[in-house]
Amino acid sequence: MAERYNPVGIEAKWQAKWDADRLYYAPDFDPRPKWYFLTMYAYPSGDLHIGHWYAMAPSDAGARFRRMQGYNVMFPVGFDAFGLPAENAAIQHGIHPYTWTMENIARMRGQLRSMGAMWDWSREVVTCDPGYYAWNQWFFLKMYERGLAYRALAPVDWCPKDNTSLAREQVVGDERVCERCGTPVIKKNLEQWFLKITAYAEELLDFSGVEWPERVRTLQQNWIGRSEGVEFGMDIEGHPGSSVRVFTTRPDTVYGMSFAVLAPEHPLVDVITAPDRRVQVDAYKFKAARASDIDRLSTETERDGVFTGANAINPMNGARVPVFVADYVLLTYGTGAIMGVPAHDVRDFDFARKYDLPIPVVVAPPGWDGTPLAAPFLGDGTMVNSGPFDELSSPEGWQRIADAMEQRGVGTRTVHYRLHDWLISRQRYWGTPIPIIYCPVCGTVPVPVDDLPVELPMDAEFTPTGESPLKQHAGFLHARCPRCGGEDATRETDTMDTFIDSSWYQYRYVSPQETAAPFDSTRGHYWLPVDQYTGGVEHAVLHLMYTRFWTKIMRDLGLVEFGEPMLRLFNQGVILGEDGEKMSKSRGNVVNPDEYVQTLGADTVRVYLMFIGPWDGGGPWNSRGIEGASRFLQRVWTLVTETAGTGNREQGTGKAPRDVRGPRLPDPREFEHWKHKTIKKVSEDFEGFHFNTAIAALMEYVNYLYRVKDESARSPAWADAMEALVLMLAPLTPHLAEEMWERLGGRYSVHEQRFPVFDEAAAAAETATLVLQVDGKVRDRVQVSAAINAEDAKTLALQNAKVKQFVDGHEIADVIVVPGRLVNVVTGQASKQASTQAE
RNA sequence: GCGGGCGUAGCCGAACUGGUUUAGGCGCCAGCCUUAGGAGCUGGUGGGGGCAACCCCAUGGGGGUUCGAAUCCCUCCGCCCGCACCA
Numbered sequence: 001m002a003e004r005y006n007p008v009g010i011e012a013k014w015q016a017k018w019d020a021d022r023l024y025y026a027p028d029f030d031p032r033p034k035w036y037f038l039t040m041y042a043y044p045s046g047d048l049h050i051g052h053w054y055a056m057a058p059s060d061a062g063a064r065f066r067r068m069q070g071y072n073v074m075f076p077v078g079f080d081a082f083g084l085p086a087e088n089a090a091i092q093h094g095i096h097p098y099t100w101t102m103e104n105i106a107r108m109r110g111q112l113r114s115m116g117a118m119w120d121w122s123r124e125v126v127t128c129d130p131g132y133y134a135w136n137q138w139f140f141l142k143m144y145e146r147g148l149a150y151r152a153l154a155p156v157d158w159c160p161k162d163n164t165s166l167a168r169e170q171v172v173g174d175e176r177v178c179e180r181c182g183t184p185v186i187k188k189n190l191e192q193w194f195l196k197i198t199a200y201a202e203e204l205l206d207f208s209g210v211e212w213p214e215r216v217r218t219l220q221q222n223w224i225g226r227s228e229g230v231e232f233g234m235d236i237e238g239h240p241g242s243s244v245r246v247f248t249t250r251p252d253t254v255y256g257m258s259f260a261v262l263a264p265e266h267p268l269v270d271v272i273t274a275p276d277r278r279v280q281v282d283a284y285k286f287k288a289a290r291a292s293d294i295d296r297l298s299t300e301t302e303r304d305g306v307f308t309g310a311n312a313i314n315p316m317n318g319a320r321v322p323v324f325v326a327d328y329v330l331l332t333y334g335t336g337a338i339m340g341v342p343a344h345d346v347r348d349f350d351f352a353r354k355y356d357l358p359i360p361v362v363v364a365p366p367g368w369d370g371t372p373l374a375a376p377f378l379g380d381g382t383m384v385n386s387g388p389f390d391e392l393s394s395p396e397g398w399q400r401i402a403d404a405m406e407q408r409g410v411g412t413r414t415v416h417y418r419l420h421d422w423l424i425s426r427q428r429y430w431g432t433p434i435p436i437i438y439c440p441v442c443g444t445v446p447v448p449v450d451d452l453p454v455e456l457p458m459d460a461e462f463t464p465t466g467e468s469p470l471k472q473h474a475g476f477l478h479a480r481c482p483r484c485g486g487e488d489a490t491r492e493t494d495t496m497d498t499f500i501d502s503s504w505y506q507y508r509y510v511s512p513q514e515t516a517a518p519f520d521s522t523r524g525h526y527w528l529p530v531d532q533y534t535g536g537v538e539h540a541v542l543h544l545m546y547t548r549f550w551t552k553i554m555r556d557l558g559l560v561e562f563g564e565p566m567l568r569l570f571n572q573g574v575i576l577g578e579d580g581e582k583m584s585k586s587r588g589n590v591v592n593p594d595e596y597v598q599t600l601g602a603d604t605v606r607v608y609l610m611f612i613g614p615w616d617g618g619g620p621w622n623s624r625g626i627e628g629a630s631r632f633l634q635r636v637w638t639l640v641t642e643t644a645g646t647g648n649r650e651q652g653t654g655k656a657p658r659d660v661r662g663p664r665l666p667d668p669r670e671f672e673h674w675k676h677k678t679i680k681k682v683s684e685d686f687e688g689f690h691f692n693t694a695i696a697a698l699m700e701y702v703n704y705l706y707r708v709k710d711e712s713a714r715s716p717a718w719a720d721a722m723e724a725l726v727l728m729l730a731p732l733t734p735h736l737a738e739e740m741w742e743r744l745g746g747r748y749s750v751h752e753q754r755f756p757v758f759d760e761a762a763a764a765a766e767t768a769t770l771v772l773q774v775d776g777k778v779r780d781r782v783q784v785s786a787a788i789n790a791e792d793a794k795t796l797a798l799q800n801a802k803v804k805q806f807v808d809g810h811e812i813a814d815v816i817v818v819p820g821r822l823v824n825v826v827t828g829q830a831s832k833q834a835s836t837q838a839e
Numbered sequence: 840g841c842g843g844g845c846g847u848a849g850c851c852g853a854a855c856u857g858g859u860u861u862a863g864g865c866g867c868c869a870g871c872c873u874u875a876g877g878a879g880c881u882g883g884u885g886g887g888g889g890c891a892a893c894c895c896c897a898u899g900g901g902g903g904u905u906c907g908a909a910u911c912c913c914u915c916c917g918c919c920c921g922c923a924c925c926a
Binding site: 215341695 | 840842843844850851852853858859862863864865866879880905906907920921922924925926
């Protein structure tokens with residue numbers, strides 16, 4: 001009786017051996033073509049959950065498949081080790097963030113190993129290591145030198161209870177509260193460091209040369225938000241020298257301006273406000289400053305504003321229009337000031353209605369009768385009431401008015417982006433210190449490169465206020481000025497956004513121990529860029545845009561020769577709880593992978609996760625479903641181990657029947673056909689990460705092999721089939737495959753074998769089911785040679801009894817033949833258009 | 840509100856460039872084997888009708904294009920995701 005499949009024992013055994021043999025260490029400079037396969041690294045939260053498995057197990061299978069195809073695959077692993085949870089733990093439990101983080105990493109390393117993935121642990125990167133973050137500082141200094149890192153006053157989200165500013169991602173929910181304590185955040189103006197990502201806005205819109213999902217590209221393009229328009233100046237009556245600049249994407253509607261609006265925070269507001277309007281304007285500014293983003297976000301909120309008492313002059317027609325202050329105009333976009341064209345803009349229309357402002361039409365809708373508009377007209381039309389531009393189509397008017405503004409020197413064509421510069425300052429301890437010193441004599445002074453890294457002091461004290469301990473740490477804070485040597489300089493106490501760490505970690509894997517540069521350029525030349533990246537879509541506009549920006553910077557610094565960090569991107573879906581809801585502790589639907597690993601084995605968990613559905617689809621966990629995966633692997637185990645040796649070519653030479661013919665196996669070539677068609681299907685599916693259908697094909701193959709086992713298990717062809725089966729399973733179930741490979745007498749390691757190659761002729765079916773239709777309805781199916789020609793198929797169909805029965809005396813109008821697939825006999829009742837279509 | 844996606848059995852899902860709808864799995868039913876089995880093996884399983892060979896109807900609803908539609912077009916319904924006063 002065959003021995004039962006014991007996953008737990010097998011897995012421990014092979015993991016230990018692979019580790020000892022450094023089987024997955026990727027050699028630098030190898031004659032094989034390289035393939036850099038990367039999965040987004042994890043935050044060391046302390047436990048590896050099923051979501052990590054769902055992200056990592058299929059990507060491991062993908063990497064393993066590439067390796068078996070003959071590539072030198074680098075599949076590294078690391079930890080995104082800076083971040084707020086570690087600091088929270090310090091505040092709440094008195095554990096140092098470093099200790100907390102490193103303990104979690106130690107625990108997660110063990111859990112990751114249980115997955116049996118082919119990670120190259122010799123390349124591990126942990127971002128809170130000074131050897132890593134020193135290079136964050138180095139990059140920062142390089143950018144500072146080039147004017148790409150700068151300091152400015154900016155409003156940030158501030159938690160009044162914790163006395164700290166927050167990253168955008170730490171402000172949660174529609175109520176915009178602090179994720180730590182639930183207090184609603186307020187805006188506060190602070191001196192902050194920025195990286196000039198906007199300098200690369202145009203280039204970031206361009207995705208040529210990379211294979212990224214449409215969805216991510218669109219998301220980034222929308223986020224960057226390019227709009228083309230014209231920026232022009234308007235004089236303010238009675239304020240010579242005070243010209244307000246406005247931005248519009250509709251210069252064609254400039255003659256329709258009936259008012260102008262400044263954002264409440266616009267600096268000109270105080271200059272131009274008439275004395276008798278000052279009280280109202282100040283009250284409005286105060287109200288707008290207090291209004292939280294909730295109110296400003298809502299489209300439902302009625303647009304309001306106040307008149308400043310000033311009037312602006314339309315540079316195109318000299319018309320005098322009132323200037324308002326209103327918070328529907330944002331200081332952060334364009335110029336913070338707009339022309340109000342109510343007839344052709346929804347917001348301006350509402351505003352004009354509310355304040356009884358004129359709504360002159362300047363782009364006539366098709367068939368317009370000259371009556372007032374009931375709603376703003378946003379489309380293209382014919383220019384009217386626009387002086388010399390009348391009668392033009394509005395798109396042409398757009399260009400002509402822009403030309404005119406440029407000729408008269410009042411305006412210029414401009415492109416604006418929604419993208420803002422990247423605010424990287426965090427008032428937190430657990431991050432990379434920004435390498436800047438403030439000297440009372442010299443001002444802002446960068447830390448010299450030779451003094452890097454600026455290390456985080458380990459003896460920091462964490463107080464419940466949440467204020468960064470760096471502010472109180474005398475040893476860190478006080479510094480000598482690198483320029484004048486003055487003793488009373490202070491260090492910048494802000495640390496960097498952790499998205500900086502993840503912007504270039506893929507480069508560090510190339511040579512994680514490198515001390516002279518972020519990475520070794522020779523090795524980088526071999527490995528880079530990343531060939532395949534996988535991870536969740538939630539990073540579509542943050543990490544995935546930042547790392548593209550960083551790569552362009554690195555290119556401009558001469559560190560790399562390319563501008564895109566990852567050639568291919570795949571976004572996996574999200575694994576849900578058994579109830580179909582997002583997993584959460586409070587809902588109690590969290591699946592712990594360890595329990596399954598310890599009973600059914602890692603290979604089973606891997607197969608189940610890959611079989612559940614398309615990888616990018618995610619879906620609910622099903623505890624019954626995983627038993628199906630377990631059953632499948634049992635069946636494979638039994639099939640392979642029971643027959644191992646029976647048809648082995650070494651043992652069975654001469655004696656084993658060469659023919660695989662048997663009562664249930666009418667055609668010996670069918671046996672080979674099954675093997676080749678499965679290899680074809682599985683290879684193609686692996687290539688496109690369609691693991692679910694690859695596994696389905698393997699199940700079908702195994703089912704087939706069981707059916708013919710009795711007749712063919714003693715043939716040499718059977719041994720070939722077992723070998724192919726095990727090799728195809730190797731990327732999916734690395735431990736089981738290794739064990740079965742050994743039992744088949746294969747040479748260690750199965751993971752160093754080539755993936756089986758299919759023969760196109762053998763993979764192609766010899767016979768096909770020809771579907772016979774009458775008027776599009778299936779009436780019969782006949783087995784035919786796959787190579788049947790159209791004429792024969794047609795004859796066959798017309799002679800078929802069922803076809804005859806349904807044709808039943810009606811005249812035959814047409815016969816459509818798709819060779820090897822179907823014949824459709826069209827009778828006179830249907831259309832009379834005769835056409836023989838064969839694609 | 841704007842933009843994008845999705846809707847196939849009781850459930851997860853297959854279905855190539857329009858050509859056998861429902862592969863594979865879960866679940867369910869039956870049989871075998873077992874002291875027993877929530878183990879394993881074999882077979883069955885979209886709905887409706889019929890003793891039967893068979894017939895009819897089904898890819899969210901309705902309409903269209905086509906010899907032929909899950910697939911293409913229009914429309915409605917439902918669900919999901921992103922953006923949210925961006926001038």
